[in-house]
Amino acid sequence: MINILIAEDEHLERKAIKFFIQKLYSQEIEIKAEVSNGEEAVFQALENDVDLVLMDIQMPKMSGLKAAEILKEKSSKVEVIILTAHSEFDYARKSIQIGVSDYLVKPYVEKDFKEVMDKALEKIKNRKKAKEKETKMLEKIKNITPVLEKEIILNIIYNTNSSLKSFLEHKKMLGLEGNNYIFLTVNFQDNSKIDDSFYHDLRIKFKNKFAGVISYNGLINSIFMIIDDDLKLKLRSKEFQQIEELIKTEAISNKKEINLIKSEIADDFKKVSEIYNQTKKTVKDEQFSMNSYPYQREKKVFAKIIDKNKKLAKLEFNKIYSYLVKEEKENLNRIKSFLHRFLIFLNRRLMEYYNEQHPYLEMQKLEAEIELINNLKGLKIYFEKILEDLIDELCDNAKEEKVEIIETVKDYINENYSEDINLDDIADYISFSKYYLSKLFKEVEGINYKDYLIKVRMEEAKKRLKSGDKIKVVASEVGYSDRNYFSRAFKKYTGISPGKFK
Missing domain, CATH: 3.40.50.2300 (Response regulator)
Incomplete structure:
Protein backbone atom coordinates (compact mmCIF):
# COMPACT_ATOMS: atom_id res chain seq x y z
CA MET A 1 0.00 0.00 0.00
CA VAL A 109 -12.33 17.29 -12.13
CA GLU A 110 -11.78 13.57 -11.76
CA LYS A 111 -9.77 13.34 -15.02
CA ASP A 112 -7.27 16.00 -13.89
CA PHE A 113 -6.98 14.47 -10.44
CA LYS A 114 -6.31 10.99 -11.85
CA GLU A 115 -3.71 12.24 -14.37
CA VAL A 116 -1.62 14.01 -11.73
CA MET A 117 -2.03 11.24 -9.17
CA ASP A 118 -1.07 8.51 -11.64
CA LYS A 119 2.23 10.24 -12.43
CA ALA A 120 3.09 10.63 -8.75
CA LEU A 121 2.10 7.05 -7.91
CA GLU A 122 4.21 5.73 -10.80
CA LYS A 123 7.27 7.52 -9.40
CA ILE A 124 6.62 6.10 -5.94
CA LYS A 125 6.14 2.55 -7.27
CA ASN A 126 9.31 2.71 -9.37
CA ARG A 127 11.29 3.99 -6.39
CA LYS A 128 9.95 1.19 -4.18
CA LYS A 129 10.86 -1.42 -6.82
CA ALA A 130 14.35 0.04 -7.19
CA LYS A 131 14.76 0.00 -3.39
CA GLU A 132 13.71 -3.65 -3.21
CA LYS A 133 16.15 -4.62 -5.96
CA GLU A 134 18.95 -2.66 -4.30
CA THR A 135 18.23 -4.39 -0.98
CA LYS A 136 18.40 -7.80 -2.68
CA MET A 137 21.67 -6.90 -4.39
CA LEU A 138 23.19 -5.66 -1.14
CA GLU A 139 22.18 -8.95 0.50
CA LYS A 140 24.02 -10.84 -2.24
CA ILE A 141 27.10 -8.64 -1.82
CA LYS A 142 27.01 -9.08 1.96
CA ASN A 143 27.27 -12.85 1.44
CA ILE A 144 30.22 -12.63 -0.96
CA THR A 145 32.92 -11.11 1.28
CA PRO A 146 32.81 -13.84 3.99
CA VAL A 147 33.29 -16.48 1.27
CA LEU A 148 36.38 -14.70 -0.05
CA GLU A 149 37.83 -14.18 3.43
CA LYS A 150 37.27 -17.83 4.32
CA GLU A 151 39.12 -18.84 1.16
CA ILE A 152 42.08 -16.62 2.07
CA ILE A 153 42.28 -17.96 5.63
CA LEU A 154 41.99 -21.62 4.66
CA ASN A 155 44.58 -21.30 1.91
CA ILE A 156 46.96 -19.83 4.48
CA ILE A 157 46.14 -22.52 7.05
CA TYR A 158 46.95 -25.31 4.62
CA ASN A 159 49.78 -23.39 2.95
CA THR A 160 48.52 -24.25 -0.52
CA ASN A 161 50.48 -23.49 -3.68
CA SER A 162 48.01 -20.73 -4.49
CA SER A 163 47.94 -19.25 -0.96
CA LEU A 164 50.40 -16.39 -1.49
CA LYS A 165 49.19 -15.51 -4.96
CA SER A 166 45.54 -15.56 -3.95
CA PHE A 167 46.30 -13.65 -0.75
CA LEU A 168 47.80 -10.70 -2.63
CA GLU A 169 44.99 -10.80 -5.19
CA HIS A 170 42.29 -10.88 -2.52
CA LYS A 171 44.03 -8.22 -0.45
CA LYS A 172 44.00 -5.91 -3.45
CA MET A 173 40.45 -6.93 -4.32
CA LEU A 174 39.14 -6.08 -0.85
CA GLY A 175 41.06 -2.78 -0.83
CA LEU A 176 43.12 -3.64 2.26
CA GLU A 177 46.06 -1.35 3.05
CA GLY A 178 49.13 -2.06 5.16
CA ASN A 179 52.18 -4.34 5.05
CA ASN A 180 52.48 -5.63 8.61
CA TYR A 181 50.58 -8.78 9.55
CA ILE A 182 49.56 -10.63 12.70
CA PHE A 183 47.19 -13.52 13.41
CA LEU A 184 44.87 -13.62 16.42
CA THR A 185 42.84 -16.72 17.21
CA VAL A 186 40.05 -16.99 19.77
CA ASN A 187 38.76 -20.37 20.93
CA PHE A 188 37.09 -22.01 23.90
CA GLN A 189 39.20 -24.49 25.86
CA ASP A 190 36.71 -27.28 25.12
CA ASN A 191 36.90 -26.54 21.35
CA SER A 192 33.20 -25.65 21.11
CA LYS A 193 32.26 -23.24 18.33
CA ILE A 194 32.48 -19.49 18.96
CA ASP A 195 29.01 -17.94 18.80
CA ASP A 196 28.47 -16.02 15.53
CA SER A 197 27.17 -12.91 17.29
CA PHE A 198 30.29 -12.73 19.50
CA TYR A 199 32.51 -13.33 16.46
CA HIS A 200 30.82 -10.46 14.59
CA ASP A 201 31.19 -8.16 17.63
CA LEU A 202 34.92 -8.89 17.69
CA ARG A 203 35.22 -8.41 13.95
CA ILE A 204 33.57 -4.97 14.13
CA LYS A 205 35.88 -3.88 16.93
CA PHE A 206 38.97 -5.08 15.05
CA LYS A 207 37.80 -3.34 11.85
CA ASN A 208 37.25 -0.09 13.76
CA LYS A 209 40.76 -0.30 15.20
CA PHE A 210 42.94 -1.63 12.37
CA ALA A 211 43.44 -0.77 8.68
CA GLY A 212 42.52 -4.24 7.45
CA VAL A 213 40.89 -7.38 8.84
CA ILE A 214 40.42 -10.77 7.18
CA SER A 215 38.57 -13.26 9.36
CA TYR A 216 36.79 -16.59 9.49
CA ASN A 217 34.68 -18.19 12.21
CA GLY A 218 35.57 -21.87 11.98
CA LEU A 219 34.15 -24.83 13.85
CA ILE A 220 36.83 -24.70 16.55
CA ASN A 221 38.16 -21.13 16.59
CA SER A 222 37.71 -17.63 15.25
CA ILE A 223 40.68 -16.59 13.16
CA PHE A 224 41.57 -12.92 12.58
CA MET A 225 44.34 -11.77 10.28
CA ILE A 226 45.10 -8.15 11.14
CA ILE A 227 46.82 -5.88 8.62
CA ASP A 228 48.17 -2.49 9.69
CA ASP A 229 51.45 -0.56 9.40
CA ASP A 230 51.16 0.52 13.09
CA LEU A 231 50.46 -2.90 14.62
CA LYS A 232 52.95 -2.64 17.50
CA LEU A 233 51.56 0.66 18.69
CA LYS A 234 47.90 -0.29 18.27
CA LEU A 235 48.29 -3.66 20.03
CA ARG A 236 49.48 -1.78 23.12
CA SER A 237 46.61 0.73 22.97
CA LYS A 238 43.81 1.13 25.48
CA GLU A 239 41.27 0.18 22.79
CA PHE A 240 42.93 -3.19 22.21
CA GLN A 241 42.99 -3.83 25.95
CA GLN A 242 39.23 -3.24 25.92
CA ILE A 243 38.89 -5.92 23.22
CA GLU A 244 40.84 -8.33 25.43
CA GLU A 245 38.51 -7.51 28.32
CA LEU A 246 35.52 -8.22 26.06
CA ILE A 247 36.93 -11.69 25.36
CA LYS A 248 37.37 -12.36 29.08
CA THR A 249 33.77 -11.25 29.70
CA GLU A 250 32.56 -13.70 27.05
CA ALA A 251 34.44 -16.49 28.82
CA ILE A 252 32.80 -15.64 32.14
CA SER A 253 29.37 -15.42 30.48
CA ASN A 254 29.76 -18.89 28.92
CA LYS A 255 31.45 -20.35 32.03
CA LYS A 256 34.26 -21.64 29.83
CA GLU A 257 37.95 -20.92 29.57
CA ILE A 258 38.82 -18.99 26.45
CA ASN A 259 42.13 -18.57 24.66
CA LEU A 260 43.36 -15.50 22.80
CA ILE A 261 46.55 -16.43 20.97
CA LYS A 262 48.70 -13.91 19.09
CA SER A 263 51.35 -14.66 16.51
CA GLU A 264 54.45 -12.58 15.93
CA ILE A 265 54.20 -9.56 13.65
CA ALA A 266 55.48 -10.16 10.13
CA ASP A 267 56.44 -7.45 7.66
CA ASP A 268 56.66 -9.90 4.75
CA PHE A 269 53.48 -11.35 3.23
CA LYS A 270 55.41 -14.53 2.38
CA LYS A 271 55.46 -15.36 6.10
CA VAL A 272 51.69 -15.33 6.65
CA SER A 273 51.40 -19.14 6.81
CA GLU A 274 54.40 -19.31 9.13
CA ILE A 275 52.98 -16.81 11.63
CA TYR A 276 49.55 -18.46 11.53
CA ASN A 277 51.18 -21.71 12.67
CA GLN A 278 52.38 -19.88 15.80
CA THR A 279 48.76 -19.62 16.97
CA LYS A 280 48.17 -23.37 16.85
CA LYS A 281 48.53 -25.69 19.80
CA THR A 282 51.81 -27.59 19.88
CA VAL A 283 50.18 -30.75 21.22
CA LYS A 284 50.37 -33.55 18.67
CA ASP A 285 47.03 -34.67 17.24
CA GLU A 286 47.19 -38.43 17.83
CA GLN A 287 43.83 -39.09 16.19
CA PHE A 288 45.36 -38.74 12.74
CA SER A 289 48.82 -40.21 13.39
CA MET A 290 50.07 -43.73 12.97
CA ASN A 291 53.36 -44.84 14.48
CA SER A 292 56.00 -42.45 13.16
CA TYR A 293 54.12 -41.50 10.00
CA PRO A 294 54.19 -37.69 9.50
CA TYR A 295 50.85 -36.04 10.05
CA GLN A 296 51.95 -33.16 7.79
CA ARG A 297 51.71 -35.44 4.74
CA GLU A 298 47.94 -35.73 5.20
CA LYS A 299 47.71 -31.95 5.37
CA LYS A 300 49.53 -31.76 2.04
CA VAL A 301 46.92 -34.00 0.45
CA PHE A 302 44.17 -31.67 1.67
CA ALA A 303 46.13 -28.62 0.50
CA LYS A 304 46.18 -30.07 -3.02
CA ILE A 305 42.45 -30.74 -2.76
CA ILE A 306 41.86 -27.07 -1.89
CA ASP A 307 44.09 -26.11 -4.80
CA LYS A 308 41.76 -28.27 -6.92
CA ASN A 309 44.76 -30.11 -8.35
CA LYS A 310 43.80 -33.74 -8.96
CA LYS A 311 47.23 -34.79 -10.19
CA LEU A 312 49.16 -33.47 -7.17
CA ALA A 313 46.49 -34.60 -4.68
CA LYS A 314 46.81 -38.16 -5.99
CA LEU A 315 50.62 -37.85 -5.99
CA GLU A 316 50.65 -36.86 -2.30
CA PHE A 317 48.18 -39.63 -1.46
CA ASN A 318 50.32 -42.18 -3.29
CA LYS A 319 53.26 -41.21 -1.07
CA ILE A 320 51.08 -41.99 1.94
CA TYR A 321 49.90 -45.25 0.38
CA SER A 322 53.42 -46.41 -0.54
CA TYR A 323 54.55 -45.67 3.00
CA LEU A 324 51.64 -47.69 4.46
CA VAL A 325 52.22 -50.67 2.17
CA LYS A 326 55.85 -50.78 3.24
CA GLU A 327 55.28 -49.98 6.92
CA GLU A 328 52.42 -52.47 7.34
CA LYS A 329 54.04 -55.17 5.19
CA GLU A 330 51.11 -55.20 2.76
CA ASN A 331 48.61 -56.07 5.52
CA LEU A 332 45.33 -55.07 3.84
CA ASN A 333 43.26 -54.81 7.04
CA ARG A 334 45.80 -52.62 8.85
CA ILE A 335 46.10 -50.34 5.82
CA LYS A 336 42.30 -50.08 5.67
CA SER A 337 42.30 -49.17 9.37
CA PHE A 338 44.66 -46.26 8.78
CA LEU A 339 42.80 -45.07 5.70
CA HIS A 340 39.58 -45.11 7.73
CA ARG A 341 41.22 -42.57 10.07
CA PHE A 342 42.44 -40.64 7.04
CA LEU A 343 38.82 -40.32 5.85
CA ILE A 344 37.87 -38.96 9.28
CA PHE A 345 40.67 -36.41 8.89
CA LEU A 346 39.31 -35.35 5.48
CA ASN A 347 35.79 -35.18 6.87
CA ARG A 348 36.85 -32.87 9.67
CA ARG A 349 38.76 -30.63 7.32
CA LEU A 350 35.86 -30.48 4.86
CA MET A 351 33.49 -29.56 7.68
CA GLU A 352 35.87 -26.74 8.57
CA TYR A 353 36.16 -25.66 4.94
CA TYR A 354 32.40 -25.49 4.44
CA ASN A 355 31.80 -24.34 8.03
CA GLU A 356 29.22 -27.09 8.44
CA GLN A 357 28.39 -28.97 11.63
CA HIS A 358 27.38 -32.19 9.85
CA PRO A 359 29.86 -34.61 8.19
CA TYR A 360 30.55 -34.08 4.53
CA LEU A 361 31.56 -37.61 3.52
CA GLU A 362 29.05 -40.45 3.81
CA MET A 363 31.27 -42.54 6.08
CA GLN A 364 28.90 -45.49 6.46
CA LYS A 365 28.61 -45.91 2.70
CA LEU A 366 32.37 -45.52 2.16
CA GLU A 367 33.22 -48.00 4.91
CA ALA A 368 30.85 -50.58 3.43
CA GLU A 369 32.42 -50.17 -0.01
CA ILE A 370 35.97 -50.34 1.38
CA GLU A 371 35.09 -53.54 3.23
CA LEU A 372 34.34 -55.22 -0.12
CA ILE A 373 37.76 -54.40 -1.60
CA ASN A 374 40.09 -57.42 -1.32
CA ASN A 375 43.36 -56.24 -2.92
CA LEU A 376 45.87 -53.41 -2.48
CA LYS A 377 45.61 -52.09 -6.05
CA GLY A 378 41.82 -51.83 -5.89
CA LEU A 379 42.04 -50.00 -2.53
CA LYS A 380 44.44 -47.45 -3.98
CA ILE A 381 42.26 -46.83 -7.04
CA TYR A 382 39.18 -46.45 -4.83
CA PHE A 383 40.80 -43.73 -2.69
CA GLU A 384 42.11 -41.91 -5.75
CA LYS A 385 38.51 -41.78 -7.00
CA ILE A 386 37.37 -40.30 -3.66
CA LEU A 387 39.93 -37.51 -4.05
CA GLU A 388 38.86 -36.82 -7.64
CA ASP A 389 35.21 -36.59 -6.60
CA LEU A 390 36.04 -34.19 -3.74
CA ILE A 391 37.94 -31.89 -6.08
CA ASP A 392 35.12 -31.95 -8.61
CA GLU A 393 32.74 -30.94 -5.82
CA LEU A 394 35.02 -28.08 -4.75
CA CYS A 395 35.26 -26.86 -8.34
CA ASP A 396 31.47 -26.85 -8.65
CA ASN A 397 31.08 -24.90 -5.39
CA ALA A 398 33.74 -22.38 -6.41
CA LYS A 399 32.01 -21.88 -9.74
CA GLU A 400 28.66 -21.29 -8.01
CA GLU A 401 30.24 -18.64 -5.75
CA LYS A 402 31.80 -16.87 -8.74
CA VAL A 403 28.51 -17.02 -10.65
CA GLU A 404 26.75 -15.42 -7.67
CA ILE A 405 29.21 -12.52 -7.71
CA ILE A 406 28.78 -11.97 -11.44
CA GLU A 407 24.99 -12.25 -11.20
CA THR A 408 25.16 -9.35 -8.74
CA VAL A 409 27.23 -7.37 -11.24
CA LYS A 410 24.77 -8.19 -14.04
CA ASP A 411 21.85 -7.06 -11.86
CA TYR A 412 23.66 -3.75 -11.34
CA ILE A 413 24.26 -3.35 -15.10
CA ASN A 414 20.66 -4.24 -15.95
CA GLU A 415 19.43 -1.60 -13.51
CA ASN A 416 21.87 1.14 -14.52
CA TYR A 417 22.67 0.58 -18.23
CA SER A 418 21.08 3.92 -19.12
CA GLU A 419 23.65 5.73 -16.95
CA ASP A 420 27.28 6.49 -17.75
CA ILE A 421 28.60 3.49 -15.79
CA ASN A 422 32.00 1.83 -16.07
CA LEU A 423 33.87 -1.03 -14.44
CA ASP A 424 35.28 1.27 -11.75
CA ASP A 425 31.74 2.17 -10.63
CA ILE A 426 30.73 -1.48 -10.32
CA ALA A 427 33.98 -2.49 -8.61
CA ASP A 428 33.45 0.28 -6.04
CA TYR A 429 29.82 -0.78 -5.59
CA ILE A 430 30.72 -4.32 -4.55
CA SER A 431 34.12 -3.45 -2.96
CA PHE A 432 36.24 -5.46 -5.42
CA SER A 433 39.26 -4.46 -7.43
CA LYS A 434 38.68 -3.55 -11.06
CA TYR A 435 41.36 -6.05 -12.11
CA TYR A 436 39.82 -9.01 -10.27
CA LEU A 437 36.27 -8.17 -11.33
CA SER A 438 37.28 -7.89 -14.99
CA LYS A 439 39.05 -11.24 -14.87
CA LEU A 440 36.17 -12.93 -13.04
CA PHE A 441 33.53 -11.53 -15.40
CA LYS A 442 35.35 -12.89 -18.45
CA GLU A 443 35.81 -16.27 -16.75
CA VAL A 444 32.12 -16.67 -15.88
CA GLU A 445 30.41 -14.97 -18.84
CA GLY A 446 32.88 -15.72 -21.62
CA ILE A 447 32.86 -12.04 -22.66
CA ASN A 448 34.32 -8.97 -21.00
CA TYR A 449 32.30 -6.46 -18.98
CA LYS A 450 32.30 -3.79 -21.71
CA ASP A 451 30.91 -6.19 -24.33
CA TYR A 452 28.20 -7.35 -21.91
CA LEU A 453 27.15 -3.74 -21.22
CA ILE A 454 26.95 -3.10 -24.98
CA LYS A 455 24.86 -6.25 -25.38
CA VAL A 456 22.37 -5.14 -22.69
CA ARG A 457 22.11 -1.65 -24.19
CA MET A 458 21.70 -2.86 -27.77
CA GLU A 459 19.09 -5.49 -26.94
CA GLU A 460 17.09 -2.81 -25.13
CA ALA A 461 17.59 -0.43 -28.07
CA LYS A 462 16.24 -3.07 -30.48
CA LYS A 463 13.06 -3.41 -28.39
CA ARG A 464 12.52 0.34 -28.24
CA LEU A 465 13.16 0.86 -31.95
CA LYS A 466 10.68 -1.90 -32.80
CA SER A 467 8.06 -0.19 -30.65
CA GLY A 468 8.50 2.97 -32.73
CA ASP A 469 10.63 5.17 -30.46
CA LYS A 470 12.78 7.80 -32.17
CA ILE A 471 16.51 7.10 -32.56
CA LYS A 472 17.58 10.14 -30.51
CA VAL A 473 15.27 9.13 -27.65
CA VAL A 474 16.43 5.49 -27.74
CA ALA A 475 20.09 6.52 -27.75
CA SER A 476 19.60 8.64 -24.63
CA GLU A 477 17.57 5.99 -22.82
CA VAL A 478 20.18 3.26 -23.32
CA GLY A 479 23.13 5.35 -22.17
CA TYR A 480 24.40 7.19 -25.25
CA SER A 481 24.40 11.00 -25.13
CA ASP A 482 25.70 11.17 -28.72
CA ARG A 483 23.22 9.91 -31.35
CA ASN A 484 25.94 9.38 -33.97
CA TYR A 485 28.06 7.33 -31.59
CA PHE A 486 24.99 5.24 -30.73
CA SER A 487 24.25 4.67 -34.43
CA ARG A 488 27.80 3.45 -35.08
CA ALA A 489 27.68 1.14 -32.05
CA PHE A 490 24.26 -0.19 -33.07
CA LYS A 491 25.39 -0.92 -36.64
CA LYS A 492 28.51 -2.68 -35.35
CA TYR A 493 26.36 -4.85 -33.05
CA THR A 494 23.49 -5.65 -35.45
CA GLY A 495 25.02 -5.13 -38.88
CA ILE A 496 22.46 -2.48 -39.86
CA SER A 497 21.82 1.13 -38.91
CA PRO A 498 19.09 2.09 -36.39
CA GLY A 499 17.16 3.84 -39.17
CA LYS A 500 16.83 0.60 -41.16
CA PHE A 501 16.08 -1.58 -38.14
CA LYS A 502 12.45 -2.62 -37.69
Missing part, protein backbone atom coordinates in the same frame (compact mmCIF):
# COMPACT_ATOMS: atom_id res chain seq x y z
CA ILE A 2 1.04 3.60 -0.66
CA ASN A 3 0.60 5.87 2.35
CA ILE A 4 -0.64 9.42 1.78
CA LEU A 5 -1.47 12.49 3.84
CA ILE A 6 -4.10 15.13 3.00
CA ALA A 7 -3.16 18.67 4.08
CA GLU A 8 -6.14 20.94 3.37
CA ASP A 9 -7.83 23.46 5.67
CA GLU A 10 -11.18 23.33 3.83
CA HIS A 11 -13.40 20.48 5.01
CA LEU A 12 -15.31 20.15 1.72
CA GLU A 13 -12.04 19.99 -0.25
CA ARG A 14 -10.77 17.18 1.98
CA LYS A 15 -14.03 15.35 1.50
CA ALA A 16 -13.74 15.66 -2.30
CA ILE A 17 -10.16 14.36 -2.29
CA LYS A 18 -11.14 11.35 -0.17
CA PHE A 19 -14.02 10.63 -2.52
CA PHE A 20 -11.69 10.51 -5.55
CA ILE A 21 -9.14 8.37 -3.72
CA GLN A 22 -11.72 5.84 -2.53
CA LYS A 23 -13.24 5.66 -5.99
CA LEU A 24 -10.00 5.39 -7.99
CA TYR A 25 -7.36 3.95 -5.65
CA SER A 26 -9.03 2.10 -2.79
CA GLN A 27 -6.88 -1.01 -3.35
CA GLU A 28 -3.49 0.72 -3.41
CA ILE A 29 -3.71 3.86 -1.26
CA GLU A 30 -4.16 4.25 2.49
CA ILE A 31 -4.87 7.69 3.95
CA LYS A 32 -2.67 7.84 7.05
CA ALA A 33 -3.71 11.31 8.27
CA GLU A 34 -5.69 14.50 7.52
CA VAL A 35 -4.44 17.89 8.72
CA SER A 36 -5.54 21.51 8.33
CA ASN A 37 -2.29 23.50 8.76
CA GLY A 38 1.26 23.46 7.42
CA GLU A 39 3.06 22.73 10.69
CA GLU A 40 0.93 19.68 11.37
CA ALA A 41 1.43 18.55 7.75
CA VAL A 42 5.20 18.35 8.22
CA PHE A 43 4.94 16.60 11.59
CA GLN A 44 2.34 14.01 10.53
CA ALA A 45 4.04 13.27 7.19
CA LEU A 46 7.31 12.41 8.94
CA GLU A 47 5.61 10.67 11.86
CA ASN A 48 3.60 8.38 9.58
CA ASP A 49 6.36 7.87 7.01
CA VAL A 50 4.04 8.75 4.15
CA ASP A 51 4.90 8.39 0.46
CA LEU A 52 2.72 11.22 -0.87
CA VAL A 53 1.29 14.48 0.48
CA LEU A 54 -1.60 16.39 -1.13
CA MET A 55 -0.76 19.90 0.11
CA ASP A 56 -2.97 22.99 -0.10
CA ILE A 57 -0.88 26.05 -0.95
CA GLN A 58 -2.57 28.36 1.57
CA MET A 59 -3.01 27.06 5.14
CA PRO A 60 -2.83 28.49 8.69
CA LYS A 61 0.45 28.59 10.70
CA MET A 62 2.61 27.67 7.71
CA SER A 63 1.99 27.88 3.97
CA GLY A 64 1.85 24.71 1.90
CA LEU A 65 4.94 25.78 -0.07
CA LYS A 66 6.99 26.31 3.10
CA ALA A 67 5.75 23.00 4.52
CA ALA A 68 6.65 21.24 1.26
CA GLU A 69 10.11 22.80 1.25
CA ILE A 70 10.82 21.66 4.82
CA LEU A 71 9.42 18.21 4.11
CA LYS A 72 11.56 17.71 0.99
CA GLU A 73 14.66 18.76 2.95
CA LYS A 74 13.94 16.23 5.69
CA SER A 75 12.75 13.39 3.45
CA SER A 76 13.49 13.71 -0.27
CA LYS A 77 11.61 10.48 -1.04
CA VAL A 78 8.22 12.03 -0.13
CA GLU A 79 6.27 13.15 -3.18
CA VAL A 80 4.20 16.35 -2.85
CA ILE A 81 1.29 17.51 -5.00
CA ILE A 82 0.37 21.16 -4.47
CA LEU A 83 -3.34 22.09 -4.46
CA THR A 84 -3.91 25.69 -5.60
CA ALA A 85 -6.55 28.13 -6.73
CA HIS A 86 -6.44 29.93 -10.12
CA SER A 87 -5.30 33.16 -8.49
CA GLU A 88 -2.25 31.38 -7.04
CA PHE A 89 -1.32 29.55 -10.25
CA ASP A 90 1.97 31.39 -10.99
CA TYR A 91 2.99 31.04 -7.36
CA ALA A 92 2.26 27.32 -7.43
CA ARG A 93 4.23 26.84 -10.63
CA LYS A 94 7.33 28.05 -8.83
CA SER A 95 6.85 25.19 -6.34
CA ILE A 96 8.36 22.83 -8.92
CA GLN A 97 11.73 24.43 -8.07
CA ILE A 98 11.62 23.04 -4.54
CA GLY A 99 11.01 19.51 -5.80
CA VAL A 100 7.26 18.99 -5.60
CA SER A 101 5.89 16.39 -8.04
CA ASP A 102 3.09 18.40 -9.61
CA TYR A 103 0.18 20.73 -8.85
CA LEU A 104 -3.59 20.68 -9.26
CA VAL A 105 -5.59 23.84 -9.96
CA LYS A 106 -8.94 24.10 -8.15
CA PRO A 107 -11.63 23.28 -8.97
CA TYR A 108 -10.33 20.08 -10.56
